[in-house]
Amino acid sequence: MTKAASDVTVCRISSIGKRGVLVIGKDDEETSAVVAGSIYQSMKPVPGDRVETVLKGDQLVVERILPRGSVLERTSPLGKSHIIAANLDRVLIVVSISDPPLRTGFIDRALAASEWRSLKASIVVNKIDLVLSREDRRLLSEVISVYRDGAAYPVYPLSCESGEGCAALLEDIRGETLVMTGPSGAGKTSLARLLKPGLNLRVGALNPKTSKGRHTTVSARLVPLGDGTSLIDTPGLRMFSIEHIPTDRLQDCFPEFEPYLGRCSFRNCRHLSEPGCAVKEACSQGAVAEQRYLSYCGFMKDAMEGSSR
Ligand SMILES: Nc1nc2c(ncn2[C@@H]2O[C@H](COP(=O)(O)OP(=O)(O)OP(=O)(O)O)[C@@H](O)[C@H]2O)c(=O)[nH]1
Ligand SMILES: [Mg+2]
Ligand SMILES: [Zn+2]
Structure with missing residues (x-):
C-alpha cells in the first residue's frame, strides 16, 4: 500500500458489496473495508477507483475517492449514467462467434462508448475452439476484417478452453488496467481465471436451449494479475446502451x-x-x-x- 500520510493508505477498489467494499492493497492482497457515509454524498465508488483508507481499530475505512483519470460509462436500463469502472487503460470487448452468437451491434455500441470516453478498446473473440463450421469461420474473418483492418482495433481470437491465443493478449496488456464487457456467457470470467490461476470466481454453463449465458457474474470485480496489470470482470449485458452520447x-x-x-x-x-x-x-x-x-x-x-x- 502507498503511504500518503502517516495513517492514510491508498488502495484500489476491487468490488462493491452490500455491507462494504473489497480493496486491493500492497502485494495485491484483498481486504474488506467500509465506506465512510460522507463519500456517498458526492459519488459512489466503482472498481478501479483509487481511495484513501484509514485503519480505525481493526476496521479499514475508505475516507476519500481520489480524482478519476478515465471511466467507462453506459446508460442503465433506467436511463441513467452508470459508471462501470474507473482509471482504465483499455476496454476489452469479449464476444464469441457462437454460444452465445455474435452480435456486432453490441461490439459497435461498446466501441462507441469507449471512444466517447477516449478509451483504447480491443476485441477478444473467445471460444475459437468452437469455430469449426464454414459459416463460423467466415464470421470470424469478417470480425477481423471489419474491426482490425477497417477500424484499427486490435482483435484477439482466443480460446479460454485450450489457451490458444492467450499469450499474445497477455503480452499486449502488461501493466494496464482493463475492464471487460460483453454478453453473458462469452467467457469474461473464464478469461480472468485463465490469466489468474486459482482465482475463486464462478463461471456458468450456457442455457442449452437458447445458447445464452445465465448472468453468472453479478457484480464487477478487479482482479490483479501481477506486474501492475489489473483486469476488471463485469456482469454480462444484454445490450450496451449509449443514450448518454449526444x-x-x-x-x-x-x-x-x-x-x-x-x-x-x-x-x-x-x-x-x-x-x-x-x-x-x-x-x-x-x-x-x-x-x-x-x-x-x-x-x-x-x-x-x-x-x-
Ligand atoms: N468451448 C469453450 N467454452 C468456453 C470458453 N471460455 C469459456 N467457456 C465456457 O462458457 C461458459 C460461460 O463462461 P463464463 O466465463 O461464465 O462467461 P461470462 O462472460 O463471465 O458470463 P457472465 O458472468 O454471465 O457475464 C462456461 O461454461 C465456460 O466454461 C472457450 O474458450 N471455449
Ligand atoms: Mg462472468
Ligand atoms: Zn455526411
Whole structure:
C-alpha cells in the first residue's frame, strides 16, 4: 500500500458489496473495508477507483475517492449514467462467434462508448475452439476484417478452453488496467481465471436451449494479475446502451469516419440521407465497412427517436 500520510493508505477498489467494499492493497492482497457515509454524498465508488483508507481499530475505512483519470460509462436500463469502472487503460470487448452468437451491434455500441470516453478498446473473440463450421469461420474473418483492418482495433481470437491465443493478449496488456464487457456467457470470467490461476470466481454453463449465458457474474470485480496489470470482470449485458452520447457526437465515436468528416456538402451533415455525404460515399467505395456505417445509422435513428419521445 502507498503511504500518503502517516495513517492514510491508498488502495484500489476491487468490488462493491452490500455491507462494504473489497480493496486491493500492497502485494495485491484483498481486504474488506467500509465506506465512510460522507463519500456517498458526492459519488459512489466503482472498481478501479483509487481511495484513501484509514485503519480505525481493526476496521479499514475508505475516507476519500481520489480524482478519476478515465471511466467507462453506459446508460442503465433506467436511463441513467452508470459508471462501470474507473482509471482504465483499455476496454476489452469479449464476444464469441457462437454460444452465445455474435452480435456486432453490441461490439459497435461498446466501441462507441469507449471512444466517447477516449478509451483504447480491443476485441477478444473467445471460444475459437468452437469455430469449426464454414459459416463460423467466415464470421470470424469478417470480425477481423471489419474491426482490425477497417477500424484499427486490435482483435484477439482466443480460446479460454485450450489457451490458444492467450499469450499474445497477455503480452499486449502488461501493466494496464482493463475492464471487460460483453454478453453473458462469452467467457469474461473464464478469461480472468485463465490469466489468474486459482482465482475463486464462478463461471456458468450456457442455457442449452437458447445458447445464452445465465448472468453468472453479478457484480464487477478487479482482479490483479501481477506486474501492475489489473483486469476488471463485469456482469454480462444484454445490450450496451449509449443514450448518454449526444447525437451530434456519435460521428466522432467511429474513428474510421474521421478522414471524411468535414468533407460533406452540408456542414452539419448527419451522414444519413443527405446528398453529397463523404461518409456515405466512403461506405459505397468500401473504405468504410457497411456494417459499421449501418450501425451508426441505427444509433442515430434510436437517438433521434429517443429525443422526440
Ligand atoms: N468451448 C469453450 N467454452 C468456453 C470458453 N471460455 C469459456 N467457456 C465456457 O462458457 C461458459 C460461460 O463462461 P463464463 O466465463 O461464465 O462467461 P461470462 O462472460 O463471465 O458470463 P457472465 O458472468 O454471465 O457475464 C462456461 O461454461 C465456460 O466454461 C472457450 O474458450 N471455449
Ligand atoms: Mg462472468
Ligand atoms: Zn455526411
